[in-house]
Amino acid sequence: MPAAILARLVVLEAHRGGLPWLAAACIAAGAALAAFLSQVALTESRELQVAIVAAWLRACAVFLLAAHVATRTLREIDDKALELMLALPVGRPSQYLGRLAGLAACGALLAAAFAAPLAVLAPPGAVALWALSLALELALVAAVALFFALTLVQPVPAIAATAGLYLLGRSIAALQALAGGGPIADASLAGELARGTVGAIAFLLPRLDAVTRTEWLIHGVPPVAAYLAAIGSLLLYGVVVTAAGLFDFERKDL
């Protein structure tokens, strides 16, 4: 199966490209951070360690994967390796989905590696749910980064666009709360316009603040329905981005 072979090659490339070493460095920095925090907390030292280390590892995982996807995809384009691959008797959807599957597998491996140190600090069930959620979140990040890398064909704009979409997805609920209850919550035209704009943007974004929540590690696992709804929204958005990527890749003159 060509897509599976391509996926395996992508994972192998990530392994040889030093991604595991970077992940190990992030985990080491997280462990040092946890050791420092355990000294400065007056109470809830375990909760403090979990909260900060989980947030740090999540941010590291997203940044590492987005940067890896953008740079490897653009290197493939610059080296004409992509053109060479497209000359093979394998359809473009298989090529695209194979790459994406490999990158999602890299994300899943990163999620598993980053969840392992948290299992020392938090209940295993909560860590497992957190890790699964992070793996799916990273699969979405990989899909977004692949889409932007193939569309924008420049590393800095591709990474910036991925980071922008990700951070907006993380903060859109807080922005909506500010627009709805802050100083612009009056009934003036400007207030209505601001609320409408934020609401419209929210429709186009994934609710990333609802997934991979640190609170699950501190205060216990979420209700099943809430967890499934959060994961479901990730999967749905992943399908949207993948479809957009496939559409763009099919139309590309390569």
Next chain:
Amino acid sequence: MRRAPAWILGLLAASIAAQLAWHGTRPAAQQEEAGLPPAPPAAVLRLASFGESAAAARLVMLYVQGFDVRGLDYARLVGWLRAALALDPLSAYPLFAAARVFAETPDPAASRVALQFVYEEFSRDPDRRWPWLAHAALLAKHRLKDLPLARRYAAAIDRQTRSSDVPLWARQMEIFILEDMNELEAARIMLGGLLERGDIRDPNELRFLRHRLEELEKRVK
């Protein structure tokens, strides 16, 4: 591998030495001398933390505890504590810091502000937050010498807690307050009760409370 020219090596060594010398002459980084700034709304902190509310709540507490209690603007402090609690309502840190650190200031007016914060926030989740109001009742009696305030706090624990997890001694705090016992005895009973029930599991908190008890013993002697 090629050798770099000597002048580049010299420039690198000199710049590193200058960097180290510059930092050697600078004073160590400390909290802002201007004091604690006004607290931003919790919604702004939530936005700034990109959805990591639990981490933001704890970072706020680390930031706040870095300020010297003497000369601290308690109105602003309460704003920060409230914001931290709004970010993670299940966190014990803001109430612990308010009751055990900031309310124990020698300034009675400031202490009352911190105790009032504990009292107000207790009402939102009495079954979880009673230990800090119990400590607030002891402080009101022994530090502020305000028996009506101590009784009000003690009565609130009895009236508002519903959970069977709340121990009998906490429910009967009012009797405990009215008894003629000194601060050290009361603190010992309370800490003993909390330890016996396993309410205090954090090693840092345990160390902190034991240290406070030793300080109290020295003061009473």
